[in-house]
Amino acid sequence: MEALNARLKKRIHVSLYAIIFLTGLLGISVILESCTDTCEVTHEYVYYAPVYTSLTELRTSVELTDPKPVETVGKIYIKDHWLFVNAPGKGIHVIDNSNPAAPRHVHFINIPGSYDLAVKGNILYADSYIDLVLLDISNIENIHEINRLENVFSNYNTLGFYLDAGKGLITEWVEQTEVKVYESDCDANIQPWGGIFYEDGFLLRADAAFNSAAAIAPGNGSGPGVGGSMARFTINENHLYMLDGGDVQTVDITQLTDPVVKGRTTISWDIETIFPYKQNLFIGSRTGMHILDVSNPEQPERISTYAHVRVCDPVVVQDSYAYVTLRSGTECEGFTNQLEVINIEDLTNPQLLAIHPMHNPHGLGIDNSTLFVCDGAQGLKVYDASDYKKIPEKQLAHYNNIDAFDVIPYNNNLIMIGKDGIFQYDYSDPANIKFLSKIAVVNDNP
Amino acid sequence: MTIPRSVICLALVILATTARAQGDSVRIDTSRFALTYFNQFTAGGLLGKRENGGHTVSASMIHGVRWKWLSMAAGLSLDSYHEWNIVPVYGSIGLDLGRSPNSGFFVQFSAGPSIVRHIDREFAFVVFKEEGGRMTYPSLGYRIRSEKWSMYVIAGYKFQRIRYTESPEWSPEWGPVPYKFNVVRDMERICIQLGFGLH
Numbered sequence: 001m002e003a004l005n006a007r008l009k010k011r012i013h014v015s016l017y018a019i020i021f022l023t024g025l026l027g028i029s030v031i032l033e034s035c036t037d038t039c040e041v042t043h044e045y046v047y048y049a050p051v052y053t054s055l056t057e058l059r060t061s062v063e064l065t066d067p068k069p070v071e072t073v074g075k076i077y078i079k080d081h082w083l084f085v086n087a088p089g090k091g092i093h094v095i096d097n098s099n100p101a102a103p104r105h106v107h108f109i110n111i112p113g114s115y116d117l118a119v120k121g122n123i124l125y126a127d128s129y130i131d132l133v134l135l136d137i138s139n140i141e142n143i144h145e146i147n148r149l150e151n152v153f154s155n156y157n158t159l160g161f162y163l164d165a166g167k168g169l170i171t172e173w174v175e176q177t178e179v180k181v182y183e184s185d186c187d188a189n190i191q192p193w194g195g196i197f198y199e200d201g202f203l204l205r206a207d208a209a210f211n212s213a214a215a216i217a218p219g220n221g222s223g224p225g226v227g228g229s230m231a232r233f234t235i236n237e238n239h240l241y242m243l244d245g246g247d248v249q250t251v252d253i254t255q256l257t258d259p260v261v262k263g264r265t266t267i268s269w270d271i272e273t274i275f276p277y278k279q280n281l282f283i284g285s286r287t288g289m290h291i292l293d294v295s296n297p298e299q300p301e302r303i304s305t306y307a308h309v310r311v312c313d314p315v316v317v318q319d320s321y322a323y324v325t326l327r328s329g330t331e332c333e334g335f336t337n338q339l340e341v342i343n344i345e346d347l348t349n350p351q352l353l354a355i356h357p358m359h360n361p362h363g364l365g366i367d368n369s370t371l372f373v374c375d376g377a378q379g380l381k382v383y384d385a386s387d388y389k390k391i392p393e394k395q396l397a398h399y400n401n402i403d404a405f406d407v408i409p410y411n412n413n414l415i416m417i418g419k420d421g422i423f424q425y426d427y428s429d430p431a432n433i434k435f436l437s438k439i440a441v442v443n444d445n446p
Numbered sequence: 447m448t449i450p451r452s453v454i455c456l457a458l459v460i461l462a463t464t465a466r467a468q469g470d471s472v473r474i475d476t477s478r479f480a481l482t483y484f485n486q487f488t489a490g491g492l493l494g495k496r497e498n499g500g501h502t503v504s505a506s507m508i509h510g511v512r513w514k515w516l517s518m519a520a521g522l523s524l525d526s527y528h529e530w531n532i533v534p535v536y537g538s539i540g541l542d543l544g545r546s547p548n549s550g551f552f553v554q555f556s557a558g559p560s561i562v563r564h565i566d567r568e569f570a571f572v573v574f575k576e577e578g579g580r581m582t583y584p585s586l587g588y589r590i591r592s593e594k595w596s597m598y599v600i601a602g603y604k605f606q607r608i609r610y611t612e613s614p615e616w617s618p619e620w621g622p623v624p625y626k627f628n629v630v631r632d633m634e635r636i637c638i639q640l641g642f643g644l645h
């Protein structure tokens with residue numbers, strides 16, 4: 001009996017030890033399992049959300065209004081004594097310039113998504129995002145829309161967002177700051193190679209320099225321009241040529257009020273400006289100058305391309321010479337700032353004749369042998385270009401108190417677009433240019 | 447499954463109380479009332495969940511004074527956490543649970559700020575900026591004393607809270623990259639150490 005009790009006690013002890021041991025193991029495993037890492041992640045980012053506007057609303061917004069302050073200056077077109085000044089994305093200022101010494105701001109035409117314009121006869125052609133709008137300007141007091149080519153700018157997009165059939169077009173990017181706080185297991189808090197577009201918009205670094213207005217503008221050369229060196233619209237005889245993405249879109253305007261969309265010629269994704277001269281179009285791009293033959297106006301044909309380093313390059317042409325300014329900068333990239341003179345006697349084989357260093361040249365204009373160059377912060381420079389080799393040596397005038405973007409030399413009246421406004425000069429004596437007037441820009445934004 | 451820290455601390459207190467009850471019952475040695483210098487050098491492991499890098503190492507050093515059953519010290523540790531190296535600089539208070547002057551259980555509580563360094567990996571494409579951290583470390587130990595020297599076995603719950611930012615290494619002027627994450631990371635480990643020290 002005692003032996004039995006002893007064996008029983010021993011078994012109970014063994015069982016107890018086993019239970020204690022197993023309980024200990026279980027306890028340790030539970031404790032270790034609970035010893036983990038947890039992360040509270042706070043994610044803050046600047047987020048640009050798109051604002052859509054329906055096509056119906058956009059297409060019923062064109063109207064003539066009272067004059068508005070000039071806040072930004074875009075393309076300019078001269079028609080008789082009228083000056084049409086584009087307010088990028090918003091519309092067109094109508095200015096009576098019968099006395100260049102005292103221009104009079106008379107109206108504003110509200111055209112959402114307008115960045116370029118051209119005039120023939122009494123019809124003003126302006127873009128409105130994806131449409132081409134025709135306005136009758138025969139009576140300045142009653143400018144009104146008379147026709148519209150819908151969806152003609154099929155390449156229009158902002159940051160890769162094209163027309164949304166349901167929501168319309170993105171007409172603004174609104175900055176929003178988002179803060180998200182969440183728990184994570186610390187394994188993968190971030191994805192270093194995140195996606196390009198997010199469902200609701202575009203994600204940026206918190207310190208990113210983002211210009212919503214520039215993002216809405218079509219194409220690369222959205223800066224101020226004229227029916228000259230920086231324009232994206234141009235009229236050659238009975239055809240209107242417009243840059244649309246990497247294409248040249250041709251529109252037959254023989255019937256001024258009833259234009260017909262013709263062919264589309266693909267040139268290069270980085271084209272910026274278009275300049276007509278005789279039977280040719282000179283198209284500036286970030287990597288070169290393309291020369292098109294428009295002897296068959298409905299089917300422009302590329303003759304040649306003059307390649308250069310990757311920069312911005314407006315171009316003007318006079319006789320056998322093309323004058324190209326190359327400039328660097330954030331949007332233009334590159335490190336080149338110079339004026340190039342190119343021999344275009346043989347359009348199939350343009351040849352570089354001379355390179356003249358510049359500060360940061362933008363638009364330029366030429367009238368006979370007088371060359372006007374807007375050299376950024378160094379202002380307006382006027383040269384005698386009769387000898388292409390000696391252009392820097394024959395500087396006729398230098399106005400360095402204006403941050404100049406572009407010029408139109410027109411009938412001895414020089415219209416210059418600067419950071420502070422639109423300036424007019426009398427250049428009947430190129431060596432003694434006289435200031436006539438200034439239309440001030442109400443803020444510092446170019 | 448995560449056990450709240452309060453439960454773990456309570457368990458340690460219960461263990462300590464139990465240990466004290468089991469302590470030797472001897473006459474109090476009046477020499478223990480003197481203020482004496484002591485130090486403690488220990489090393490061991492940080493035991494945690496496998497997904498967080500499994501088990502890593504920890505080494506500590508404290509210097510302080512002992513009075514009666516109480517001790518106060520300042521210390522420095524080097525704790526490895528897979529992709530983090532952490533150096534806590536802390537204060538520590540201890541309480542002897544047994545009445546034996548030579549051997550017995552003790553509880554110790556350490557807390558203080560930490561210097562944090564991330565161990566960068568090649569081609570990770572993530573930039574870490576450490577902001578620092580803090581440590582709390584309640585523990586239960588057993589001391590075996592011989593002459594001037596003591597040996598220690600210590601087990602405890604080490605809690606580190608560190609703060610840092612993560613951002614992508616590749617970051618264009620403006621672009622589609624998620625920007626910056628501010629992270630508060632809590633790291634919980636069971637710490638088991640062996641060591642020695644003077645007094």
